Amino acid sequence: MKKFSVGIDIGGTNTAIGIVDEDGNVLVKGGIDTPSHGDIDKYVKEMADAVKEMAKSVKLTNPDSEILGIGLGAPNGNYYSGTIEYAPNLSFKGVVHLIDLLKAQFPEYKYLALTNDANAAALGEMIYGGAKEMKNFVMYTLGTGVGSGIIVNGDLVYGHDGFAGECGHTTLIPGGRLCGCGALGHLEAYCSAPGMKRTAFELMAKYNAADSLLADKSFKELDSKMIYDAAEKGDKVAQEVFELTGKYLGQGLADTVHHLAPEAIFLFGGPTAAGDYIFKPTIASMEQHLLPIFKNKIKILPSKLKAGDAAIVGASALVWKEMDKEA
Template sequence: MAEVVAGIDIGGTNTVIGIVNKQGDILAESTIPTRCQSTFSVYVKNLAVEIEKLLEGLGHEHTLQGVGIGSPNGSYNLGAIVDAPNLEWKGILPLCNELTKHTGLPTVVTNDANAAAIGELLFGAGVGMKNFVVITLGTGLGSGIIVNGKLVVGHDGFAGEFGHIVAKANGRQCGCGKKGCLETYASATGLRRTAFKMIADSNQPSMLRNVTYDKLTSKMITEAAQNGDPLARAAFEYTGLILGTRLADLVAILNPEAIFFFGGLANAGEILIDPVRRYMEEYMFPVFKGKVRLLMSGLQNKNAAVLGAAALIWDELEKKKAN
């Protein structure tokens, strides 16, 4: 019998479920809606039913060992989702206990960036590394931190909120309620805000000038920069300055071997990474200069969210064996 786990990625609209083996192959996958479920209990029951359906579709030669979940505001230590802003249910949702009642199997949960870090460690470009950081660059900015081969979860399971360190005091309003958070500058949303402000503050010619803010996307800015648009390139330069200086601070604290970039904005490649690297090196404590590699995620073209969640439970099962 082949051992497998379920990896679950909970999004605000849909939830993706995959059955994953030890080699990081997704053997089966499906999606159920996250929204419009009558109650949280019904949602968890539907998750269990869907996992069972996927297993049945694979035949009887696979045995499920556990369930790993990546979720917004997922607390590893509590085994719960805590006040996730983009989910319908509020408060502390005891996800792991509820799902274990249905499956009888160990279940772990963490936030999606932490799951991505474990996925990088077991299945991605971080294999063989013991100290690295994964930076997820999407609508916001998330991070997962690996130290001595282990995920850093912190006192109550929420460690790694690099996107919510203060990049500028009293700066841009963040969705978390604070002002000046890093993700308001270094994310797909942050890049849009930067480019639009530069358009407003300058008469410089740009192919983006007649695009309204509602229609402006980070992909459009990336394409403009790739085509030599000076304003789009300036937006990336500023984003690189903000992110690079903050990464210099992060390196001083963690001394990682590498920093991996993942997510839609990371697809900009060297247009983003080049200024990030320059400013990180410029502001870095001298002993660390030239030692930290900036790399693209090895999971960038895979279903990283499902693989990360699966890696989380594989890692948990290995820890239990070791004890």
């Protein structure tokens, strides 16, 4: 009998849902709006209906199959309690007992589990991706923000309260850029896609760079893809954005190595598509900050999760991990 799991990724505006096999292939996927109305019961009902519809279609093509459970990635998702707690980008206020609500909809599913999206991505990397043989590694997800997930001895680190792995909010530059969280100088303010844009604007200001290929873009318009395209065309400002982003990120990765001594750190997300532009300066900067005992030892690798499916696939990995824990 084939085994499948459901992966659900709850974002600020969209909730992606898919059914995934044991190799990380997505059989069917779809989505619903993440509501702005704050009515969690209505939202869970919509979510459950969508899952049931997908499950039906999977059953048609795979009669001899079983869905074992649902894994969810959500901002401020707490694995221990199965709750979403005070998520700044969601309309649900306070503490939402999402797993309890879903259990009521799916009494037949054995495993339901919730964490944040970056933790889910780390599990996805271990179960389906480039970390299958690894027991100690870290995942950094670079996007609108910077998330991270930490694996120690083959298990995700949830910490005392369920919220471990917020490496995007370590301090890189004391008193530096304002972070979305309100603090100053956090890694996320430098190494996220918007952070790269901020670096580009700083550099254009510094060099009075009216001749840069980025100089005709407004602050609202500019994105990390444009910076990459300009770098490819030889634009000095754009190239220096990658140099600096790598310098910042490498400093942060070294801090992570000094905490955890992982075998590898995986990088995931839009900015990593730039390949050597981002990986080379990141690795050089990390090495420069490391104790001799760690030098030339820690692999910095691109994630092997497929960009489009990663959120669903990562979330679905929670189910196999729960199954594995029980065995």
